[in-house]
Amino acid sequence: MRLGMIFRITGALIFFLGLTMIFPLLFSLYYRDGDLWAFILSAAITTGAGAFLFLIFRGTNQEISHREGFVIVALGWASAAFFGSLPYMLAGVFSSFVEAYFEATSGFTTTGATVLAAIEGAPRGILFWRSLTHWLGGMGIIVLSIAILPFLGVGGMQLFKAEVPGPVADKLKPRIAETAKVLWKVYILISGAETLLLMAGGMDLFEALCHTFGTMATGGFSTRNVSIGSYDKAYFDGVIVVFMILAGTNFALHYQALTGNFRAFYRNSEVRFYWATLAGAMLFVTLILRLHIYDTLATAFRYASFQVTSIMTTTGYTTADFEMWPSFVQYTLVVLMFIGGSAGSTGGGMKCVRILLLLKQGRRELSRLIHPHGVIPVRLGGQVVSDGVIQSVWGFFFLFILVFILASVIMSLLGLDIITAFVSVAATINNIGPGLGAVGPMDNYTSIPVIGKWILIFCMLVGRLELYTIIILLVPEFWKR
Amino acid sequence: MRLGMIFRITGALIFFLGLTMIFPLLFSLYYRDGDLWAFILSAAITTGAGAFLFLIFRGTNQEISHREGFVIVALGWASAAFFGSLPYMLAGVFSSFVEAYFEATSGFTTTGATVLAAIEGAPRGILFWRSLTHWLGGMGIIVLSIAILPFLGVGGMQLFKAEVPGPVADKLKPRIAETAKVLWKVYILISGAETLLLMAGGMDLFEALCHTFGTMATGGFSTRNVSIGSYDKAYFDGVIVVFMILAGTNFALHYQALTGNFRAFYRNSEVRFYWATLAGAMLFVTLILRLHIYDTLATAFRYASFQVTSIMTTTGYTTADFEMWPSFVQYTLVVLMFIGGSAGSTGGGMKCVRILLLLKQGRRELSRLIHPHGVIPVRLGGQVVSDGVIQSVWGFFFLFILVFILASVIMSLLGLDIITAFVSVAATINNIGPGLGAVGPMDNYTSIPVIGKWILIFCMLVGRLELYTIIILLVPEFWKR
Numbered sequence: 001m002r003l004g005m006i007f008r009i010t011g012a013l014i015f016f017l018g019l020t021m022i023f024p025l026l027f028s029l030y031y032r033d034g035d036l037w038a039f040i041l042s043a044a045i046t047t048g049a050g051a052f053l054f055l056i057f058r059g060t061n062q063e064i065s066h067r068e069g070f071v072i073v074a075l076g077w078a079s080a081a082f083f084g085s086l087p088y089m090l091a092g093v094f095s096s097f098v099e100a101y102f103e104a105t106s107g108f109t110t111t112g113a114t115v116l117a118a119i120e121g122a123p124r125g126i127l128f129w130r131s132l133t134h135w136l137g138g139m140g141i142i143v144l145s146i147a148i149l150p151f152l153g154v155g156g157m158q159l160f161k162a163e164v165p166g167p168v169a170d171k172l173k174p175r176i177a178e179t180a181k182v183l184w185k186v187y188i189l190i191s192g193a194e195t196l197l198l199m200a201g202g203m204d205l206f207e208a209l210c211h212t213f214g215t216m217a218t219g220g221f222s223t224r225n226v227s228i229g230s231y232d233k234a235y236f237d238g239v240i241v242v243f244m245i246l247a248g249t250n251f252a253l254h255y256q257a258l259t260g261n262f263r264a265f266y267r268n269s270e271v272r273f274y275w276a277t278l279a280g281a282m283l284f285v286t287l288i289l290r291l292h293i294y295d296t297l298a299t300a301f302r303y304a305s306f307q308v309t310s311i312m313t314t315t316g317y318t319t320a321d322f323e324m325w326p327s328f329v330q331y332t333l334v335v336l337m338f339i340g341g342s343a344g345s346t347g348g349g350m351k352c353v354r355i356l357l358l359l360k361q362g363r364r365e366l367s368r369l370i371h372p373h374g375v376i377p378v379r380l381g382g383q384v385v386s387d388g389v390i391q392s393v394w395g396f397f398f399l400f401i402l403v404f405i406l407a408s409v410i411m412s413l414l415g416l417d418i419i420t421a422f423v424s425v426a427a428t429i430n431n432i433g434p435g436l437g438a439v440g441p442m443d444n445y446t447s448i449p450v451i452g453k454w455i456l457i458f459c460m461l462v463g464r465l466e467l468y469t470i471i472i473l474l475v476p477e478f479w480k481r
Numbered sequence: 482m483r484l485g486m487i488f489r490i491t492g493a494l495i496f497f498l499g500l501t502m503i504f505p506l507l508f509s510l511y512y513r514d515g516d517l518w519a520f521i522l523s524a525a526i527t528t529g530a531g532a533f534l535f536l537i538f539r540g541t542n543q544e545i546s547h548r549e550g551f552v553i554v555a556l557g558w559a560s561a562a563f564f565g566s567l568p569y570m571l572a573g574v575f576s577s578f579v580e581a582y583f584e585a586t587s588g589f590t591t592t593g594a595t596v597l598a599a600i601e602g603a604p605r606g607i608l609f610w611r612s613l614t615h616w617l618g619g620m621g622i623i624v625l626s627i628a629i630l631p632f633l634g635v636g637g638m639q640l641f642k643a644e645v646p647g648p649v650a651d652k653l654k655p656r657i658a659e660t661a662k663v664l665w666k667v668y669i670l671i672s673g674a675e676t677l678l679l680m681a682g683g684m685d686l687f688e689a690l691c692h693t694f695g696t697m698a699t700g701g702f703s704t705r706n707v708s709i710g711s712y713d714k715a716y717f718d719g720v721i722v723v724f725m726i727l728a729g730t731n732f733a734l735h736y737q738a739l740t741g742n743f744r745a746f747y748r749n750s751e752v753r754f755y756w757a758t759l760a761g762a763m764l765f766v767t768l769i770l771r772l773h774i775y776d777t778l779a780t781a782f783r784y785a786s787f788q789v790t791s792i793m794t795t796t797g798y799t800t801a802d803f804e805m806w807p808s809f810v811q812y813t814l815v816v817l818m819f820i821g822g823s824a825g826s827t828g829g830g831m832k833c834v835r836i837l838l839l840l841k842q843g844r845r846e847l848s849r850l851i852h853p854h855g856v857i858p859v860r861l862g863g864q865v866v867s868d869g870v871i872q873s874v875w876g877f878f879f880l881f882i883l884v885f886i887l888a889s890v891i892m893s894l895l896g897l898d899i900i901t902a903f904v905s906v907a908a909t910i911n912n913i914g915p916g917l918g919a920v921g922p923m924d925n926y927t928s929i930p931v932i933g934k935w936i937l938i939f940c941m942l943v944g945r946l947e948l949y950t951i952i953i954l955l956v957p958e959f960w961k962r
Binding site: 066070152153154288326327328330331332335358359362364365366367368369370372387390391392394395396397398401405408409412413415416417418419421436472475477478 | 547548551633634635636769807808809811812813816839840842843845846847848849850851853868871872873875876877878879880882883886889890893894896897898899900902903917949952953956958959
């Protein structure tokens with residue numbers, strides 16, 4: 001473990017993070033809401049700390065090892081959230097560090113769970129920073145899931161080695177650089193399109209950018225307390241639904257589509273599963289809402305499609321208080337939370353490809369019982385999936401459930417009711433944001449006790465970094481050699 | 482598929498079931514509660530139908546095939562519940578067939594969920610029959626899980642091929658006969674001990690037998706509306722706790738212990754895991770109850786140990802209304818529901834051995850990430866577990882969760898609140914009985930709508946027969962050849 005190199009790389013990351021604080025600083029300058037100095041100081045401290053780490057540690061230019069990769073990823077996110085919480089602290093929007101760190105972690109993990117009670121009262125520079133942390137976190141996640149995790153062999157992500165765009169290189173560093181360049185172009189392009197469409201509908205640049213960041217990262221921070229619902233405009237609902245679906249789709253496929261290969265979407269079995277599940281859930285929820293809540297099919301579809309897409313892509317924007325909907329719909333939404341978007345997107349959850357693989361494996365076990373001596377391979381997109389990959393996915397699935405149960409049992413130990421304990425963990429480990437109970441769509445996370453906030457911070461990180469990246473650091477064996 | 486042989490075997494089973502109706506008939510004769518004719522008729526119809534099936538179908542004396550095994554098991558339980566519901570219908574204790582069939586299925590699957598609202602008002606012959614169905618179901622389950630499922634290769638049960646007592650035979654029929662003989666002796670012996678101990682505490686023969694049947698089968702039907710709590714006697718609580726723990730332990734180990742090999746318990750890693758989990762949960766719950774509910778540690782331990790054991794062994798007897806306990810305790814109990822007892826016992830749930838294997842496999846995936854090129858086997862009791870077995874267990878785990886989610890989503894669609902929808906399925910698929918919400922320890926299942934009752938009947942069967950035995954019959958591939 002070459003700690004020097006690890007700190008040097010983290011330093012570079014922090015330095016660039018400091019530079020991005022110029023954008024909210026510009027909005028502070030323009031709006032003069034009183035948060036100007038908070039950003040000047042934060043940017044100075046963050047770039048300074050980053051430069052310091054980068055310069056005092058002599059980095060080697062050698063290849064990053066497997067184990068170092070895990071440490072860099074975990075440290076990267078945790079320290080981004082640390083420095084990202086500086087503007088909140090310095091602008092005085094939170095009274096305690098845990099709240100500032102919660103909000104920053106929720107931003108960078110693209111969760112969107114908030115402890116900011118009075119959103120409309122907050123300085124706009126701060127609101128812009130909140131949304132920007134989503135967008136930056138989303139950038140990180142795309143590169144992490146397409147370029148880094150497949151090579152670390154985390155939870156079945158090996159499957160995607162073949163799908164990485166750009167020149168094939170089996171070393172980690174050149175691949176990250178290549179992939180990042182290609183995919184960030186796609187990310188910026190789609191984000192630009194959404195911003196323009198939102199402005200065309202009447203949002204100003206500030207609001208359009210904030211909501212674009214929240215959508216593209218499947219984050220969910222809004223500039224309004226009652227989220228997208230406060231605009232009450234079907235046009236915005238429609239635009240955001242479309243871009244949430246895009247944000248939850250593998251960005252490697254977007255890249256292929258932009259090079260003219262639109263069939264890439266249809267040839268990808270995960271995307272077919274993702275869209276089919278989304279469509280099925282929308283249909284069911286629309287029918288139930290038409291029967292119990294709304295007068296017309298169109299209105300039912302408008303609210304059903306928004307909430308279903310928002311939850312399944314793990315965005316967390318809302319246009320309706322789904323806690324008032326029939327328990328069947330609430331239950332369906334909780335199940336969708338765990339499925340999540342497709343791998344290689346900014347969406348959270350377990351990811352469609354894993355659920356699809358587990359379904360196929362469950363189906364195979366039935367076949368095996370019928371034909372005990374037959375060899376029945378599991379295929380994905382025509383390719384046979386190796387037993388090693390399948391076992392990685394099983395391991396992921398089980399550890400996910402285990403961490404989920406432990407975290408939610410602890411939440412219940414803190415005195416939360418069963419539904420809030422269950423759903424607060426579901427909404428953070430799957431990186432969604434709003435849940436049910438005390439953390440429902442019309443509430444926020446301020447009422448959660450301090451220890452509970454730390455547990456949920458852990459859940460956001462562990463869920464976002466595909467579980468193993470964090471859990472592995474807690475195994476003593478990892479640090480021995 | 483030799484349907485003739487299948488019907489002949491099922492006929493034999495039904496015939497013997499009819500003979501067992503003589504026991505409740507004797508209690509009806511003694512107590513004269515008005516249910517005598519119900520038993521005379523039921524016994525006549527059941528033995529008659531069984532004999533008819535046995536005689537008109539010409540059975541071959543050949544070996545039973547793999548696929549025929551699945552059909553016999555499923556048909557056996559479903560038809561036992563059908564004929565077992567006759568006394569309820571003929572005695573008029575239920576107004577509809579679905580309720581009678583629910584009660585009979587709940588009996589034979591050793592679940593203990595009841596739709597009998599006024600237990601104290603029911604004829605004692607009927608109450609005895611209710612409890613006897615538990616005991617007979619428990620007999621079936623022990624043989625099923627130790628002698629039959631390992632050979633059908635269901636969900637990792639192959640692991641236990643080695644543990645089957647008696648002469649080793651790889652053919653299904655002689656093995657069933659041998660194993661059944663040995664294990665039923667053990668079952669009857671332990672049951673006799675409990676009956677004597679309960680009578681020594683003051684129960685009459687009727688009550689002692691009924692509660693022994695409920696305990697040994699980890700069933701949970703009682704002769705009183707408020708279950709064991711109505712006796713309010715620490716002696717009974719203690720005796721029943723001990724026998725619930727025994728009933729949830731692999732009966733092949735009891736057999737070995739009775740032949741003098743007491744170390745068999747300690748050498749079995751599943752039993753160590755089962756007892757450790759039980760002890761850990763008792764400890765935690767005792768502490769929480771001491772803090773929040775009871776004045777002394779002894780009282781807290783008395784109620785904690787009973788409820789924890791009853792839920793984890795999937796018995797379902799209660800001595801306290803745990804819905805009044807802190808949400809942490811309720812949550813813990815729900816988690817214990819899914820773990821269940823050990824394989825080869827009458828306990829339900831996923832079984833300790835599977836959870837243990839999944840934990841080991843999850844741990845192995847972490848090691849694999851640290852040492853990507855190492856070969857790391859999963860061991861159980863010193864033996865390397867084959868990948869095929871591990872995959873069976875994963876398949877079981879995932880299908881279990883899938884069926885659970887589908888069933889509980891349908892329950893919520895019927896208008897039940899989220900907790901009742903979730904826990905009613907958890908309490909039936911894991912064969913426990915009482916749950917939370919509208920099916921809490923002080924309630925029963927009468928308020929569940931008719932379709933919901935059928936769903937729960939399906940859950941009880943599918944959970945009790947280790948999932949695959951029922952699910953496989955729903956796969957079209959199974960019926961082709």
